[in-house]
Amino acid sequence: MSKATQFFGSRWGMISAGVFVGVFAPLLQHWGNPGNMGICVACMERDIAGALGLHRAALVQYIRPEVIGFVLGALIAALLFREFRPRGGSSPVVRFFLGFFAMIGALVFLGCPWRALLRLAGGDGNAILGLAGLSVGIWIGVLFLKSGYTLGRSQKEMKFAGWIFPMVMVGLLGLLLLAPQFGRTPEGVLTGPIFFSQKGPGSQHAPILISLIIGLCVGFLAQRTRLCTMGAIRDVILIRSTHLLSGILGILIAALVVNLLLGQFKAGFSEQPIAQTNQLWNFMGMALSGLAFALAGGCPGRQLFLSGEGDGDAAIFATGMIVGAGFAHNFSMVSSPAGVGAYGPMSVMIGLIFCLIIGFTMREKIA
Amino acid sequence: MADTVDARGLSCPQPVILTNRKMKEIGKGIFQVLVDTETSKENISRLAQQLGWAMEVKQEKEECQIILKKD
Numbered sequence: 001m002s003k004a005t006q007f008f009g010s011r012w013g014m015i016s017a018g019v020f021v022g023v024f025a026p027l028l029q030h031w032g033n034p035g036n037m038g039i040c041v042a043c044m045e046r047d048i049a050g051a052l053g054l055h056r057a058a059l060v061q062y063i064r065p066e067v068i069g070f071v072l073g074a075l076i077a078a079l080l081f082r083e084f085r086p087r088g089g090s091s092p093v094v095r096f097f098l099g100f101f102a103m104i105g106a107l108v109f110l111g112c113p114w115r116a117l118l119r120l121a122g123g124d125g126n127a128i129l130g131l132a133g134l135s136v137g138i139w140i141g142v143l144f145l146k147s148g149y150t151l152g153r154s155q156k157e158m159k160f161a162g163w164i165f166p167m168v169m170v171g172l173l174g175l176l177l178l179a180p181q182f183g184r185t186p187e188g189v190l191t192g193p194i195f196f197s198q199k200g201p202g203s204q205h206a207p208i209l210i211s212l213i214i215g216l217c218v219g220f221l222a223q224r225t226r227l228c229t230m231g232a233i234r235d236v237i238l239i240r241s242t243h244l245l246s247g248i249l250g251i252l253i254a255a256l257v258v259n260l261l262l263g264q265f266k267a268g269f270s271e272q273p274i275a276q277t278n279q280l281w282n283f284m285g286m287a288l289s290g291l292a293f294a295l296a297g298g299c300p301g302r303q304l305f306l307s308g309e310g311d312g313d314a315a316i317f318a319t320g321m322i323v324g325a326g327f328a329h330n331f332s333m334v335s336s337p338a339g340v341g342a343y344g345p346m347s348v349m350i351g352l353i354f355c356l357i358i359g360f361t362m363r364e365k366i367a
Numbered sequence: 368m369a370d371t372v373d374a375r376g377l378s379c380p381q382p383v384i385l386t387n388r389k390m391k392e393i394g395k396g397i398f399q400v401l402v403d404t405e406t407s408k409e410n411i412s413r414l415a416q417q418l419g420w421a422m423e424v425k426q427e428k429e430e431c432q433i434i435l436k437k438d
Contacts, residue, residue: 009409083405085429090378145384153376156403156429226406231379238380239387243413297378313378 008224017221018250026258031206035273036122040115041300042106046325054326059200063176068169069215074223074308086162088312091151099320101351102292107334108285108344113229121255123267133286141294144359162310228302230293276335370398382407395437
């Protein structure tokens with residue numbers, strides 16, 4: 001066990017986790033997931049929000065087994081290596097809204113940091129602006145961190161508290177398999193409460209078992225190695241450490257190679273799958289997400305893995321993201337291949353103002 | 368021990384920031400850091416290695432005392 005711990009904690013452990021994601025994300029796309037969306041935590045949580053009817057955008061509704069796998073895989077790793085520690089209480093409301101606005105930023109850009117890498121590895125040039133925005137957002141977050149920003153300490157919680165979020169995931173798996181239909185429209189037609197897209201990205205998915213198994217493996221590996229895209233950029237700026245960066249370079253390079261092998265690589269800016277070309281808002285959307293991730297201490301993937309370890313604060317952030325996805329679609333904030341949504345730019349600005357207020361006000365002497 | 372950085376319950380990367388700050392502040396000598404997650408322990412161990420501090424870890428149930436030394 002200690003040898004395994006040593007390997008996962010090493011640079012090669014980190015690289016292998018990144019390469020695993022980089023190999024299997026394009027393969028998931030090959031097996032049915034939408035374009036450059038083999039894995040995208042934000043998009044997948046958005047699809048889950050849609051499947052639960054929290055938004056009714058008919059093209060993006062599906063309970064993505066990968067997300068379930070991420071949490072449960074991290075749970076298994078945490079239990080095996082005795083790292084399951086239920087904890088919480090570090091500014092939960094602030095974390096909820098950081099997750100909420102992080103999702104809005106991600107849906108204006110159309111992707112989480114992992115998808116930004118996967119889009120780049122698929123030849124989508126728009127991802128460059130997204131990654132640039134992400135880096136700037138994280139850099140602002142680092143400035144706050146350096147000047148004493150904190151969300152306060154978490155407290156140890158009762159064991160059961162840590163099981164709630166994983167149990168929600170098991171519940172989602174049940175809803176995915178059963179897809180109950182007992183709602184009725186005013187005309188008496190069966191509808192919901194679970195909605196699955198008949199066409200569009202939500203209808204495109206790899207077989208459930210494959211998605212679930214890959215999700216479990218990613219969750220396991222990421223929990224052990226602490227793979228985090230936000231952390232990768234943050235640590236380079238903050239402490240000149242390239243440990244986490246080697247993981248995301250692993251994702252990028254492996255995904256590029258696999259995309260080339262599968263014929264999924266298509267260089268350019270226009271007509272990229274599930275992407276928009278308004279570069280200002282590609283940049284600003286991801287800057288908002290990057291700042292929110294930095295203030296919350298992890299990218300959306302990392303928040304799911306932490307949730308699996310029993311971290312209630314991370315679970316609140318993830319819940320904020322799912323609720324945020326519902327609002328983002330219902331309030332026309334999301335982008336589409338046609339361009340940014342009517343209220344996308346305004347909501348990104350509101351989110352940035354929120355994050356800046358949090359950054360300036362949440363500080364205390366803790367040393 | 369006189370010099371203690373209490374990083375228990377703090378989320379990533381604050382334990383590293385506080386430890387780094389302490390290292391810069393005292394330049395050399397000895398101090399302890401208290402953490403309660405494996406991640407914090409690993410991160411501080413990498414930082415210590417990077418900056419040439421010797422490290423000794425005492426694990427007590429869920430908490431961990433890290434003693435950092437530089438001559």
